[in-house]
Structure formats: C-alpha cells, structure tokens
Amino acid sequence: MVQGADTAFVLIAAALVLLMTPGLAIFYAGMVRGKNALGTIMQSFILISLVSLEWVYLGYSMSFGPDVCGIVGDLSWAGLRGVGADPNPDYAATIPHSVFMIYQCMFAVITPALITGAFAERMRFGPFLVFGLIWAVLVYNPVCHWVWGTGGWLKKLGVLDFAGGLVVHLACGAAALASTLVVGPRKGYGKEKFVPHNLPLTLLGTGLLWFGWFGFNGGSALAANAVAASAFIATHLGGMAGMAMWTLAEWIHRGKPTTLGAASGAVAGLATITPASGFVGPNAAVLIGLVAGLCCYLAVVAKTRLGYDDSLDVTGIHGVGGVIGILCVGIFASKAVNSGGADGLFAGNFAQLGIQALGVVVVGIYVFVLSWVLLKVIDRTMGLRLASDAEVQGLDLSEHSETAYGE
Amino acid sequence: MKKIEAIIKPFKLDEVKEALNSMGIQGMTITEVKGYGRQKGHKEIYRGAEYLVDFVPKVKLEIVVEQGLVEQVVEKIIASARTGKIGDGKIFVLPVEEAIRVRTGERGKDAI
Numbered sequence: 354m355v356q357g358a359d360t361a362f363v364l365i366a367a368a369l370v371l372l373m374t375p376g377l378a379i380f381y382a383g384m385v386r387g388k389n390a391l392g393t394i395m396q397s398f399i400l401i402s403l404v405s406l407e408w409v410y411l412g413y414s415m416s417f418g419p420d421v422c423g424i425v426g427d428l429s430w431a432g433l434r435g436v437g438a439d440p441n442p443d444y445a446a447t448i449p450h451s452v453f454m455i456y457q458c459m460f461a462v463i464t465p466a467l468i469t470g471a472f473a474e475r476m477r478f479g480p481f482l483v484f485g486l487i488w489a490v491l492v493y494n495p496v497c498h499w500v501w502g503t504g505g506w507l508k509k510l511g512v513l514d515f516a517g518g519l520v521v522h523l524a525c526g527a528a529a530l531a532s533t534l535v536v537g538p539r540k541g542y543g544k545e546k547f548v549p550h551n552l553p554l555t556l557l558g559t560g561l562l563w564f565g566w567f568g569f570n571g572g573s574a575l576a577a578n579a580v581a582a583s584a585f586i587a588t589h590l591g592g593m594a595g596m597a598m599w600t601l602a603e604w605i606h607r608g609k610p611t612t613l614g615a616a617s618g619a620v621a622g623l624a625t626i627t628p629a630s631g632f633v634g635p636n637a638a639v640l641i642g643l644v645a646g647l648c649c650y651l652a653v654v655a656k657t658r659l660g661y662d663d664s665l666d667v668t669g670i671h672g673v674g675g676v677i678g679i680l681c682v683g684i685f686a687s688k689a690v691n692s693g694g695a696d697g698l699f700a701g702n703f704a705q706l707g708i709q710a711l712g713v714v715v716v717g718i719y720v721f722v723l724s725w726v727l728l729k730v731i732d733r734t735m736g737l738r739l740a741s742d743a744e745v746q747g748l749d750l751s752e753h754s755e756t757a758y759g760e
Numbered sequence: 761m762k763k764i765e766a767i768i769k770p771f772k773l774d775e776v777k778e779a780l781n782s783m784g785i786q787g788m789t790i791t792e793v794k795g796y797g798r799q800k801g802h803k804e805i806y807r808g809a810e811y812l813v814d815f816v817p818k819v820k821l822e823i824v825v826e827q828g829l830v831e832q833v834v835e836k837i838i839a840s841a842r843t844g845k846i847g848d849g850k851i852f853v854l855p856v857e858e859a860i861r862v863r864t865g866e867r868g869k870d871a872i
Contacts, residue, residue, distance in 0.1 A: 546811045548804060607805050617807060654808040666807060 355440055356447040359576040363448050363456050366572025370459035373565035374401055374466050380558025380620075381470050382757075384613070384665050387550040389474045390757035392748025396473075396481060397466035403482060404462045404489050409433055412461055413454050415494035417444065420504025425495050443503040445575040456572060457497075464493055464521045470665030471529035472536045472737075474547075475744055478752045480735040484728060488528065492723050496524055496716055511705070512712035513686060513694055515584065516573035518628025518678040519716045526672020527717050529663055531724035536737055538662030540744045547664070552612055559616040563592055566623045570630040580691050584630040587638035588623065591630070594642025595622015595649075602650045614650075617670060621649035624674035629682045632694040637685035641678065649673050676713050683709035761856040761869065762830050766821045767795065768841040768849040773819050779840035780823070783832060789822045799847035818849060824856055826869050 378397035382390045404412070410432055418426030430436055433454065441450040465485045469476075497520050499507040507519075514520060539547065549555065570588040574581035599618025604610040625645035626638055633641070652669035663669065683706030686697035696702040731737055738744070743751035750756060768776060773790065780788065794815035801814035825833055834851055842848055861871040 546813070548811060548813070549806060603805075603808060607808060607810070609805060611805055611807075613806055614808075650808065657807075657809045 354447065355438070355449055356576070359445075359447040359578075360449060360452055362577035362581065363445070363452050363572055363575055366568035367452070367456040367459055369565045369568025370456070370463065370572065371401070371565075373459075373562050373569065374398065374463050376558045376561025376565055377463060377466055378558070379554050380562060380616075381473060381555075381665055383551040383553070383555030383558060384470075384549040385474050386547065386747070387758055388747025388749055388756075390550065390749060391755060392478070392752050393469070393473055395478070395748075395753065396469040396476070399482070400462050400466045400485055403485055404465060405458055407486060407489050408454075408458045408461050412489060412494050413457065415490070416461070416497040417454075417457065417502050420498070420502060423499070423504055423506030423509060425498050426502055447576055453575065456575075460517060460521060460569075461489060461493055461497070464517075464525050465489055465528075467521070467525035467667060467671055468528045468532060471663045471667040472532045473664040474748065475539050475739055476536060476737055477735075477739055478748075480731050480737050483735065484731055484737075487727055487731075488724065491727065492528065492720055493520075493524065496520055496720065500712070500716075507712055507715065510711065511695065511708050513632060513682050513705070513709065514628045514679060514712070515631035515682075515694075516570045516627045518625075518675045518682070519712050522624045522627060522671040522675030523679065523713065523716050524675075524720045526668045526670075526675055527720035528724035529667035530672060531721050532728055533661050533663040533668065535725060535728040535732060538660075539664065540741060542662045543660065549613065552616075556612060556616055559619055563619060563623060566592070566627075570627055574631060580631050580693070583634070583690055586635055587626055587630040587633055590635055590638040591626025591642035591645065592619045592623040594639045595619055595625065595646040598622075598643045598646025599650045600646075602647055606650075606654070617653070617666070618646045618650070621645045621670045621674050624671050625649075625678040625681070628675070628678040629685060632682055632686040632691050632697075634685075634687060634690050637681070637687075641681045641685065644681070645674050645677055648677055676717070679709050679713050680706065683707070761824055761859060761872065762827060763854045763856045764821075764823045764825065764830065764833055764837070765852040765854065766823075766837050766841065766849065767793065767818050767851075768821065768837070769843065769847065770817055770819045772841045772843070773821075775840040776821065776837055779836045780833065783836055785823060785825070785829075785833065787823075791820045791822075793818050793820045797847075797850065816847065824859055824872055826872065 378394040382393045385393045414428050414430035415426050418430040436450050438449045445453045499505040500514050571581045571585035596619040600610045600615045603614040622642035622645045649670050652673045653666045684698045697705050796814050804811045859871040
C-alpha cells in the first residue's frame with residue numbers, strides 16, 4: 354500500500370540525486386583549464402537527457418524488469434509499460450512503482466557522468482555520446498540487475514550494496530581506468546602544467562554533491578524510516594571523516610593543507626560510505642571515512658608517480674572508494690542497524706566478506722573489460738580523441754563554439 | 761625624451777602612482793604582465809602533485825618624460841616600489857624619438 358510519507362521522501366530524494374549531476378559537472382569543470390570548462394560541464398549535463406531517455410525505453414526494464422537467467426531484465430517494462438501507481442513489492446512496497454523508477458533513473462544518469470573525469474579535456478563530443486549510451490545499455494544495466502534487480506545473480510549470492518558501491522562507484526572507476534588506458538594522456542602531460550582554473554567552482558560542486566548524497570544514500574532505504582535516518586547519518590560521518598583524513602595526510606606529506614584536498618577527501622569519504630551507509634553504525638561510518646581519506650589520497654599520489662592521466666582521479670577516488678566501501682560492508686555490517694542486511698566480520702559472520710570480495714572482482718573485471726573493448730571499437734570507427742590543434746584550442750571552442758569566460 | 765619602463769609588484773602600483781603624481785607626472789600606461797627573474801616562481805600543489813609556476817604576476821608601468829626628469833622619476837619609483845625582498849622588479853630607461861598628441865598634433869615635450 355502506498356504511504357504518503359515514503360512517497361514524498363523518495364520523490365525528494367530523487368530530486369536530490371538529480372542535483373548531483375550538475376553538481377558533478379561544476380566539480381569537474383573547476384578542475385580543468387578554463388578553455389575546457391563548458392565542454393567538461395556538457396559531458397555530464399547532457400547525460401541527464403541521453404540516459405533518462407535510454408532509461409525510460411530500455412534501461413529500467415533491463416535493470417529491474419523480470420529476470421532472465423540472473424543476468425538481465427527482459428524488455429516487458431520498456432517504455433514504462435506497467436510501471437505506474439501500484440507499488441512493486443519486490444523493490445518498495447510503500448511507494449508507487451513509478452517513483453522507484455524515477456529514483457533509479459538518477460543513479461543511471463550520474464554513473465557514466467562520473468567516468469568523464471578520467472578522459473577530461475580531450476574526448477570528442479559525438480563519440481563520447483555513443484560511448485555513454487552504449488555503456489549505459491551494455492555495462493550499467495546488467496551490473497545494476499546483477500546487484501539490485503530481483504533475480505540478479507550477485508543479489509542471490511547475498512552481495513550487499515546499499516546505494517551503489519559496485520553499481521555506481523566501482524563501475525565508473527573501472528570504466529575510468531579503461532578509458533585512461535585507451536584514450537591516453539592529454540597533450541603535454543608530464544611536461545605542461547594542468548592547473549585547476551576555478552577551485553571555488555569545484556568547492557560549490559562538492560557542496561551540491563554532498564547535499565545530493567543524502568538523497569543518494571538516505572533515499573536508498575526507499576522509505577522514510579530508521580534505515581533512512583541511519584544511512585543519512587552514516588553518509589555525513591563518512592564524508593566529514595574523509596575530508597579530515599585527506600587534508601591531514603596531504604598536510605603531513607606535502608606540508609600544506611589544500612582546498613582541493615579537502616574537497617577530494619569529502620567526495621572520497623562519501624563515495625566509500627555509499628555501499629555501507631544503510632548497513633553500518635555511526636562509529637563504523639567514521640572509521641570507513643578515515644580509511645577512505647587515506648587510501649584514496651595514496652591512490653591519487655601513486656597515479657601521478659605511475660604516469661597515468663586519469664585526469665580528475667575517477668579511479669583513485671570512486672574506484673578505490675567503491676572497493677573499500679564494498680569490502681567494509683563485509684566487515685562492519687550489522688543486523689542490529691538494518692535487519693534486512695547481514696552481519697559482517699565484526700558481528701561474527703566471516704562469509705560476508707568473501708561474498709563482497711567476489712562482487713568486487715566480478716563487477717571490476719566485467720566493467721573494465723567491456724569498457725575497454727567498447728572504447729577501442731569506437732576509437733577505431735569514429736576516433737575518440739580531439740585533433741591535436743583542437744585539443745590546444747580547448748573543448749569549448751572546438752566542440753561547442755562557445756567560451757565560458759569572455760575576453 | 762626617455763621612456764621609463766618599470767616592472768613592479770602589483771600591490772605596489774598605488775604607492776608608485778601616488779608618488780609620481782606628487783611630483784607632477786601626469787600620465788602613465790600600465791599593463792598586467794607575467795614574468796620571472798631571480799625570484800623564480802612558486803610551488804603549487806594539486807591533489808598531492810607539485811607544479812612549479814615560474815611566471816609571477818607583475819605590473820609594467822610605462823612613462824615618457826623629458827631627459828631632465830629621468831633620475832627623479834627613477835628615484836621615486838625605487839622609493840615607492842621597494843619592499844627589500846626578492847622580486848621587487850626592474851626599471852629600464854629607453855630613448856624615445858618622438859611623441860605626438862593625437863588630438864592636437866603637438867610634438868616633442870609639449871605632447872608628453
């Protein structure tokens with residue numbers, strides 16, 4: 354039966370998650386050079402349109418529709434056939450099925466948008482759209498079905514992912530790594546300076562992401578209840594602990610605490626707590642945030658040393674954060690926090706950690722391999738990279754014929 | 761006539777302008793420029809990666825004066841732009857062949 358409070362809560366949560374995509378767009382835009390600001394924003398922003406369209410006619414049914422062999426949903430809900438006012442008790446018994454659909458739509462939108470940070474400042478817009486669309490269909494939808502769809506094989510094995518450690522963060526991180534390898538570094542990488550052009554914009558984006566994340570994690574309870582409250586609090590604690598730890602690590606390692614470090618740490622903490630937010634208590638959330646801040650900082654520093662141009666550190670923050678978060682579910686989860694979850698290592702259940710690790714391996718490999726192949730095929734047929742002179746000119750002028758900042 | 765080009769720290773511009781106004785200099789042209797000398801650049805850190813930024817923002821003043829005023833102007837600029845720390849800038853004095861006021865067509869020192 355539909356409950357008004359639950360419906361209102363999830364609708365507002367959906368709006369909050371939508372806000373994260375423009376928030377991410379400016380978070381990324383502030384970190385690139387000024388000549389690429391609009392092109393970077395556009396790569397996230399346009400996905401609101403592209404992926405929402407895909408979601409209505411294909412994605413929702415592939416992700417959550419009636420199961421086929423545990424692999425994917427069939428197409429009987431394509432075009433939202435039968436997805437209406439009546440709740441679907443498999444997913445959320447107290448809100449209209451359509452509300453669950455639109456809430457999940459926002460997750461499908463932001464996941465490919467997150468990948469764009471890895472190949473920032475050098476991808477052509479047309480081939481990017483082709484990649485975004487096919488990636489949503491062939492990568493996001495099946496992985497979402499495995500983990501969250503009724504009958505999905507990882508879900509049946511007992512893999513727990515509250516709000517998207519596998520589906521969103523590891524998926525975008527693994528795809529980001531593949532794209533870093535296929536697309537290659539920016540022109541002049543390692544010789545020229547790639548200095549963020551507007552960090553206040555990045556900070557504003559961080560604020561919008563954090564605000565939206567309450568909908569992302571809190572809303573994943575799919576009801577205005579105690580689990581939602583617990584996830585909301587864990588989200589905040591994870592983010593703040595991530596910020597504290599990254600800032601401290603950078604201060605000790607480099608001698609100065611930086612604004613970009615504080616923002617990056619917050620996002621690392623928020624991404625890492627995501628899969629655990631509805632399954633762990635507040636003390637575990639703080640600990641997870643601290644671990645996230647340190648490990649993601651180390652990952653980002655290691656990337657620079659190894660010479661990969663994952664330009665805005667999608668792998669180092671979302672990939673690493675997603676892995677840590679999923680494993681932490683296996684360590685800190687407690688049925689006392691969420692009776693619908695499971696107990697982890699500290700509650701005496703050793704098996705859950707193994708199940709979580711299996712989820713990491715399966716999703717990591719599937720997404721990396723498929724993304725790599727997809728990008729290679731698009732590169733061979735259409736060409737992913739901007740021409741050298743266009744890259745020097747910048748995305749804004751070469752791809753969109755406009756500039757973010759006047760003369 | 762001589763042109764005096766002074767490259768100074770941006771925050772010293774107001775003091776230099778006041779000092780030159782007080783001795784009767786009636787105009788100047790300034791440009792925001794970037795450069796480096798012995799000061800070198802500074803270090804910036806983004807996500808743990810260090811960048812050496814070698815071009816530091818400066819202001820370039822250009823003033824054309826009669827020969828006899830050159831020393832006085834140079835002294836004023838030195839006095840008002842100096843902090844004593846590395847990076848205070850440089851002054852160059854160049855010969856000027858001719859000066860023409862566009863509105864009236866006046867030439868030479870009348871046009872300055």
